[in-house]
Amino acid sequence: MSITPFALISILFSLSQFSFGYFLGFYFYTIILGYLWLIQLSTFPYDHALAYASSFTSALAFLVPALFITAPIKPRLAISPDTFGKLLTSIFVLSAIIVVCGALFNLRLVGISEIYSLRNELQFPGLLQYAMGITSNVLLPFAFACFVAQKSWWRATSTLLLLLLFYPITLSKLALFAPVWLLFLGSVSLFLEARTTVALSLLLPILLGVILARLFETNAITYQQFISYFGLVNFRMIALPSSALDYYNDFFTTHELTYFCQINLVKSLVSCPYREPLAIVMQDAYQVGNFNASLFATEGIASVGMNMAPVAALACGLIISLGNCLSSGLPSRFVLLSAGVLAQTFLNVPLTISFVTNGAALLFLLWYITPRSLFERV
Template identity: 50%
Template sequence: MHTLESKRAPSIMERVRLAPGSRFGLYVLVCLHIVICCISLAQIAHWQSYMLYDAARLHYAIIAVLAFSTVSLLFMFTRFSFGYLIGFSLFTMILGFIWLNNFSKFNYDHRLAGLSAAASALLFLLPALLINTPLKQRYALSPAALEHLLKFILVLALGTIVVASFYNFRLVSIRQIYDFRNELYFPAPIRYLTGIILTVLLPFACACYLALNRRWWAAVPLLLMLLFYPITLSKFALFSTVWVIVVLLLSRIFEPRIATVLSILLPMLLGVILVSAYLNDYTQYYFGVVNIRMMATPSSAMDIYNDFFSGHPRTWFCQISFLKPLMSCPYQEQLSVVMEEFYQLGKFNASLFATEGIASVGLYFAPLTALVCGLVIAIGNRVSAELPPRFVLMSGVLLPPAFLNVPFTTALLTHGAGILFLLWYIMPRTMFQPSRTGGFPDQAQAEHAVETLHPTPQGDHQT
């Protein structure tokens, strides 16, 4: 299958986006993001007792954050990729941990933990941002097959919603979901399908319909996302549709790198402003959901995992479900349950830096596992390298929260990141050929592009 190689000259908008001024604007945004992140964490100390702040140690925190912030230069000089989308969220999380590490009340080697976290972030980001050469596409869907795939995704999502609703369906407010969450039960296939469909398949279908300029069809996956809320009683399911729309609007105004930064900066900045200017039940709730739960909790999880595993045996990856039966494991429960029983702070799922790093191999070897994870993310870069950056952004838009809050293997398998890699690999590149009107071709145009402009040579395969 021939890969589309566009030889057209960059448009005026593309020249603006590639101009040096765009890089300066990105630099200013990242610097502002770092400052707002630290201010938000200082405010959080008033609400969460285990996230401390001490003015006497402020200068240590500032020095540590400034030193680590040099890593952010990687985001200025690399192009957008899947690794950029995931990497910036994880960079923010490590930044938050380095800040909290200077105020932590837990008893572990804080200097070693900070150095290990910074080294882990750097070794993860180097392959995740720099390895993006295209992987040769040996198989590609025809436009007709893609059409069938998108319809199958919608039918699968609807069928999963119907079946799952027999096990649980409650229309309750957000404040009441924790009264029922512990009662939820779904068979394993439904649990896996729910995570994969909500996190990957529906955003992918939405992005494809947008690329095909079928806006009404693109709304169908967004509506299906909302239907997962009364089934899962998950804030992620409730806010996923809003999040996709917000990132879509940002991507239409700004280039994908700036849209990625703004997608994290703007919600956090709004929380800082609301709590500072007008404090009531609604602003406190927003601050709790966005600034504390979405932004600070993944950083705090690293603090807690450092404390726990400084005095308890490491897992050596036995927490991975398919490895646990094959090896001796000191923990029979999931690590999130172990943390809940030990600290009484709720279930603490954690990212790859805490789970595959701190919990599995300890602080000295954690950077090596981060490097391996970065190389896996680079595979996603390679299979999506010839796709439009905006398409990659929109189809992967719900994966950053997954990588922030669950182990790396869980994000790949249970939340479907590995499936998204496969879908990117088999996407027909010709569907992204610009039409004469400046948009993307519709189905008939894509069919014509495949059959006449880029005929399939003998020896190549289409499915």
């Protein structure tokens, strides 16, 4: 099975303008492209031809609305720039309070290699855990984007420092690298348009990993120097989300579908064949570690199966297009920076978790109420 037909879908990106759907769509396109290449090497016995067709169609069904539905929704709740400034200050203060509360439950300065043995010991109250996820994924990146747009560099820097403090609390790699990631996006987008920045945000990190692999092959660097970057970026950020589709296709070919009962609200209303979260179910089945998967694997394959996965992907694409409409009229660089961390979470967690636990719904609301006149003054 060739990936050439799917590669032609990339033409859609040249025909569309930048939007939140473009940002997320390019990342998802890369995941599906990687899976369609990996499927040729898969040793699992499920129907690979059906899986290829399902993934191809699912990607297309998601991308069309995510890329091309961008009609603006005029805000009915208009707030003044001064009121919005007070909102930003409130976000910063609230984030600082949440950091302090989190530090009361856990504060450990450890290296990346040690976090895996310690994260299972972390226990936070449910409300605080939600607050920390929303703050680190949405509130602080949104505030950072606003301060950058206003050229308020001290406030932007303090926001990144506050974001970094989530690492010793949550022991999350994303929290550790989020400030560097936002600086990278901000620096590249300063010289290049947003669409080019999105492409380079994936291609440059991958290219560096390939260069390090070549240097390791020639004994120019040690294995530890190579794998510490390659394992974190090329494997964890790119290859693992693609591989997750392989595991989910194999598992749910021979096991019951969830029909969305992995969502806690649905599980409380109907019976569900799985008591544990899907990440635990997959870990127990394949012994590959505890990992979540993107909407194509969860809302698609796990919930409705390969045959109906494109329908679920279309529904998810329509939801993402709502973000396009609510952010219409905002500068592309602002949308890029405010969604910079959230886009990473979408690669590894279901759409429903991204919206509730990680705060995507709140980001949509913030985009909606952000005064467009703020950027005209700048």
